[in-house]
Amino acid sequence: MSDTISDLIDRLHREAALERPDADTPDVGIVMGSDSDLETMMTGGKRRGAYDAFVDELGFAEQTDYEDAPAERFTFETYVTSAHRTPDLMTAYAETAEDRGLEVIIAGAGGKSADLPNMTASIAYPLPVIGVPVQEKSVDSVIGMPTGAPMVAVDAGKSFNAALSAAQILARQHEPVRERLVDYHEALREDVGVVSRALHDGGTPAYRDEN
Amino acid sequence: MSDTISDLIDRLHREAALERPDADTPDVGIVMGSDSDLETMMTGGKRRGAYDAFVDELGFAEQTDYEDAPAERFTFETYVTSAHRTPDLMTAYAETAEDRGLEVIIAGAGGKSADLPNMTASIAYPLPVIGVPVQEKSVDSVIGMPTGAPMVAVDAGKSFNAALSAAQILARQHEPVRERLVDYHEALREDVGVVSRALHDGGTPAYRDEN
Amino acid sequence: MSDTISDLIDRLHREAALERPDADTPDVGIVMGSDSDLETMMTGGKRRGAYDAFVDELGFAEQTDYEDAPAERFTFETYVTSAHRTPDLMTAYAETAEDRGLEVIIAGAGGKSADLPNMTASIAYPLPVIGVPVQEKSVDSVIGMPTGAPMVAVDAGKSFNAALSAAQILARQHEPVRERLVDYHEALREDVGVVSRALHDGGTPAYRDEN
Amino acid sequence: MSDTISDLIDRLHREAALERPDADTPDVGIVMGSDSDLETMMTGGKRRGAYDAFVDELGFAEQTDYEDAPAERFTFETYVTSAHRTPDLMTAYAETAEDRGLEVIIAGAGGKSADLPNMTASIAYPLPVIGVPVQEKSVDSVIGMPTGAPMVAVDAGKSFNAALSAAQILARQHEPVRERLVDYHEALREDVGVVSRALHDGGTPAYRDEN
Amino acid sequence: MSDTISDLIDRLHREAALERPDADTPDVGIVMGSDSDLETMMTGGKRRGAYDAFVDELGFAEQTDYEDAPAERFTFETYVTSAHRTPDLMTAYAETAEDRGLEVIIAGAGGKSADLPNMTASIAYPLPVIGVPVQEKSVDSVIGMPTGAPMVAVDAGKSFNAALSAAQILARQHEPVRERLVDYHEALREDVGVVSRALHDGGTPAYRDEN
Amino acid sequence: MSDTISDLIDRLHREAALERPDADTPDVGIVMGSDSDLETMMTGGKRRGAYDAFVDELGFAEQTDYEDAPAERFTFETYVTSAHRTPDLMTAYAETAEDRGLEVIIAGAGGKSADLPNMTASIAYPLPVIGVPVQEKSVDSVIGMPTGAPMVAVDAGKSFNAALSAAQILARQHEPVRERLVDYHEALREDVGVVSRALHDGGTPAYRDEN
Amino acid sequence: MSDTISDLIDRLHREAALERPDADTPDVGIVMGSDSDLETMMTGGKRRGAYDAFVDELGFAEQTDYEDAPAERFTFETYVTSAHRTPDLMTAYAETAEDRGLEVIIAGAGGKSADLPNMTASIAYPLPVIGVPVQEKSVDSVIGMPTGAPMVAVDAGKSFNAALSAAQILARQHEPVRERLVDYHEALREDVGVVSRALHDGGTPAYRDEN
Amino acid sequence: MSDTISDLIDRLHREAALERPDADTPDVGIVMGSDSDLETMMTGGKRRGAYDAFVDELGFAEQTDYEDAPAERFTFETYVTSAHRTPDLMTAYAETAEDRGLEVIIAGAGGKSADLPNMTASIAYPLPVIGVPVQEKSVDSVIGMPTGAPMVAVDAGKSFNAALSAAQILARQHEPVRERLVDYHEALREDVGVVSRALHDGGTPAYRDEN
Structure with a gap:
């Protein structure tokens, strides 16, 4: 198996086993199916993205090192994982999410078979997941969850709004x-x-x- | 103006002015555009609805009297209000929602101009609102919120999932x-x-x- | 609350309370959801817009100062108001429209949740409102008014035709x-x-x- | 040529040549492409129609005899004419409409080539015409008028709303x-x-x- | 009425009254709704058009002067006429077509209300008419003729094929x-x-x- | 190989080799992909079909025996052949069509891969072929012929109109x-x-x- | 965790660890997202299904007991597993498939988020997987696999054809x-x-x- | 008949009559409707194509000379043939495919009437055929095979995945x-x-x- 995928899966399970204080773990997890989704999901595309909403408008910071949390109280982390190319990494991400301290996940994917948000929501349950269809043609695949498998979605490409929605959930407690x-x-x-x-x-x- | 609409608006504002304890107010507000949406939004239709999820699966109760909260700790309330026929009642509902103790709103509407969820989310902000397109043809109108105006949506007709999603939000605290x-x-x-x-x-x- | 929004709302209600003569008030009110709609709604875009129809073809003038009506007998006014970002300004605009002397409103919005025309028509009733879907994907949301809530629509992006249609209504009297x-x-x-x-x-x- | 079509064309031109007082002529003309559209356009279908709006809600009467106007001040008349089977009758109807005293026309047609409303609006210009797509698949054909050829449309099957919109136009004077x-x-x-x-x-x- | 439209209508009726020999009149009439359709309908666009098919591949000539037929035996003529801006010219063209010696008409129009081919077929009946949807969004409007009103269509933008189809009809005799x-x-x-x-x-x- | 398919292919080639007089051979060939298309293509369905148009309205007869032509001057024949199950029979039908005396073919097929009309037109060229999409979802497949491969189409299910169009072609000579x-x-x-x-x-x- | 899900996962891993002879294991694995897909996927629905193709037309048998293979040489097995409700069972099924002796998988799912076929193909790789969209609205989600993640699809509801396609793959060796x-x-x-x-x-x- | 088409048909039949060893004939046949599909089907377009997958990722070679097989054990061949312009060449290709030693065919076509993959699968049966819709609008035509006529499809433009899927079939034996x-x-x-x-x-x- 790919060494890096294997390392990342191990890392996620290690983090899940730790009992880090809430303030030291990311509050929001952001995953996307490919780094070609980065402009749509985070920043630099035609529309402002989740990064812009969190960092510029809401005072969140991006956490890149689990050992060294940012000074800001509210943080998010960012990973790429593909439902169809790395289903094992996707599974590890979603099944460790709650134990790693995440409160809500934003998951975005493009194409017509945009399965990442839906699979992440299915595995990370009961953690709330907000799906972002990266393209217009991804909307149907993202929104169509069957009865009993909850996930919510925003409009195509609107990761900025997904960040606001995630913050609305955090705002119930904070x-x-x-x-x-x-x-x-x-x-x-x-x-x-x-x-x-x-x-x-x-x-x-x-x-x-x-x- | 219609007497009953006027009475309901007054009632909502009165409730908002009161300082009722959290446990005595509904946690979830459910609004729909017409009582013809009742089967899809609540119970009795082809699919199970939000009422079935809350009452049968999650142990919530429906609160019908603000003076007499149900014994169950977690509750929801249900109103009909039309964006296009009673915009004033819709506005009163949304602008009093947070002050009346709601933690999350589920709003459903049918037709191609399914504006109720979107307007409710716009006015009730920063309260999270979960939109339910009552018909397949309502999906676009419900999901298409512009950047800066957050709302999340579930698939057409799946109020059952909207209830689970609302519970996922409440579960972050409870x-x-x-x-x-x-x-x-x-x-x-x-x-x-x-x-x-x-x-x-x-x-x-x-x-x-x-x- | 935003000071400017508050000022505009006050201004609209002040105007509604005045008894200005018909010839001094705008005949047509034009509202759009964002200034990014200006080219489509008014002038300068790929197609000619409402401004071009009114000013170049029909001899109307744009009224910009309520105290100083243009010399032309027939006039229109132009505002930006967003259904989802400024629902209170939208409501104030629509509920004062008839009292401020408008005979017909042209309301345009883009996106899939193009609620501005529909909400304006619902609140300004019984004043006729002509909805302009600013994008092709806005057509369904604009045209789909429920039974009992009248509004008429033109094709996507055709504010020029909306101006002609508004003039057809005025032409019944003038x-x-x-x-x-x-x-x-x-x-x-x-x-x-x-x-x-x-x-x-x-x-x-x-x-x-x-x- | 068909005798009856010929007679109807003659009748319309004769009426146009007369100088009947406004109160004696119909205010609203309703045309539809086929009598199979009658339930959708007028009354008796799944939704209430234009007849129901005019007669039950707004106090209009149907005028059936040009020599014998109803007692009610506001009236409408009803014809079937097909754009593709009787283009000459359609033309005669539209080109005489203003001279026969109509203030607004409601024109409905079904199918994907729903040309009746559009052709009627083109010929009856500058009289306002409200198009009713009788089926969902007729919406595009009805709403898509080119720049310079104004017509407004309501949603598929909503002749009830078209009647309200027609009344909104009349209400500007009455x-x-x-x-x-x-x-x-x-x-x-x-x-x-x-x-x-x-x-x-x-x-x-x-x-x-x-x- | 517009002088030029009036002149053209007169010209068409004059030609219809003449008894010119078959070889001196155009065999195919080509009409389009606007000169902006010229590249799609005739030549010079992304795809080859009807002009290219007739002139380059099939040895037809374009007839521009009724008094002076080209030397080529098979010819076509070209007009612009708009269903919605010049319904009277469209009617005159179609009702004189057979008497003016045309064997088949190719009619193209763009937009969602592409009524020109359908109305031309309805009026020129029983002459065969081949409709060309100038844009993809014109296909439904062009193809959807009701039962009893025959017209055939080719794919969006494929006037080249319409020319081949017209030639297939002529080839039955020639x-x-x-x-x-x-x-x-x-x-x-x-x-x-x-x-x-x-x-x-x-x-x-x-x-x-x-x- | 299937005996019956083999017999039919032989029969078609035998007929093509004969020099029967025009009046003794069918003028119109009707083929459909399955006998489940019979109601839509011929008679007895929700809409009237090609059989109804030819026999009831235009005085044609169905020819069932090549040795014994009906008394009526104008006739059609009817076969089932599937593009995907019997491509060899389809090919034999189309490549013998002109030699067997047909003047025009009406070919109908359902489903999303409605290839029968298109393949028949490609092989029977230069004979004109009118394609009938048997279902709405067959329209795209039927109408989309590439440049250089002519075929014309009618609306979904309207074999009645295809018969009228075929008669319009015959009417140029008869x-x-x-x-x-x-x-x-x-x-x-x-x-x-x-x-x-x-x-x-x-x-x-x-x-x-x-x- | 659900006992039965847990048992099934264990059973699949146990089978994978065994070295059963090819002739004793199923050749084709059929999975579907819900037993409500049974009619479409197997037998008894409006169309004939995979069961009918395998058993009635191709002489396959259904294997229900790993210890007791049917007498027929070619067999298939059938499971229900939901991508969104039992992602762990789905994963176990797919990751053991090749080791359990399957040569090809047929995977069907309905709804707009029909992720089962795609996830199964991603995990069972390099085993070939044929996806069956159980509903028309499932087609996009099933067919849209990203580059690098192969899977093939048949048309909505056509599990019968999927069985033939699976047999075509087996036929290369048998x-x-x-x-x-x-x-x-x-x-x-x-x-x-x-x-x-x-x-x-x-x-x-x-x-x-x-x- | 076109000399080159005739030569190619002869060549294919000659090859089919030979008994070349498996290792000397191509394993995969790739056909496309036009050389304008080359970038999408093979290499050099926006996405990587079948050529890139076979040659760069899987070690296959392209066989261009039947007398001189490449050194590589696994090979493919490439032809252009149009369903609508050269149905005879398409037929010859498909009916000789199995006898010429092909194990699987990849067939791609664009446009709305993308019949090449479907006709190839119908004629080459029981050889497995993987259809590639060259454009998004080709998907329906490619995927919609009727019951009893098997073919599998990949997503629009994804010939790279079709190559992987073809290799998955070969991998069952190799x-x-x-x-x-x-x-x-x-x-x-x-x-x-x-x-x-x-x-x-x-x-x-x-x-x-x-x-």
């Missing part, structure tokens, strides 16, 4: 996360207000020329 | 809910095992004749 | 608007005639080379 | 129509309120058993 | 057209054979580098 | 067929006229009760 | 399977021939009345 | 092919592992900047 969500939203609303007034009061041609 | 989710799942898995063994060991014709 | 519609149409038909004759009488290769 | 629209809507809203309260206060099982 | 169809096809087949042998015998990399 | 097409159409139009007048003059409730 | 495939096909072809001759020679009305 | 499949897969998995570890341990911004 008032600071709730406050950051509210602050983010008020800023967003103010932007709409400023645009609306500028358009109305300046008129269409002026607004168009200035923007 | 270990008893987590345990009920696990128990429910184990029973479900045992059912699959029994069926699988019977089919394999008995053979297709025998299984078919007996089932 | 003969000058009717005449401008007829003049516009005759010019359009003459264009087809000239092209048709040139193509037929010159032949395909000649026409192609010259155009 | 306060009584506006009042009837408001009254209808309030009753509709009261219905939602009563259902919502009954469901919430009685609980799901009780409501389900009683309805 | 052996020379049949022979040209056969010659064209043999050349096409030889091309496939040459490519196939070169690919097989040279191998994939060599073929790819040379082509 | 005035009696043209006259029957015109007579059929006039009767159809009269039906619309009678229905339209009855509905208008009697009013909706009366018409509905009587029909 | 001439008797090849002969049974040929015999089956010849009988099928003879059926078409008989039907075709009866329809042609008897004529449509006679055939219809007798069938 | 252990070396099985080993190459396993080696290829392990390398693929190692790639995922390396990417996953780099992303997690380096963090999103670092990974993004370096890749």
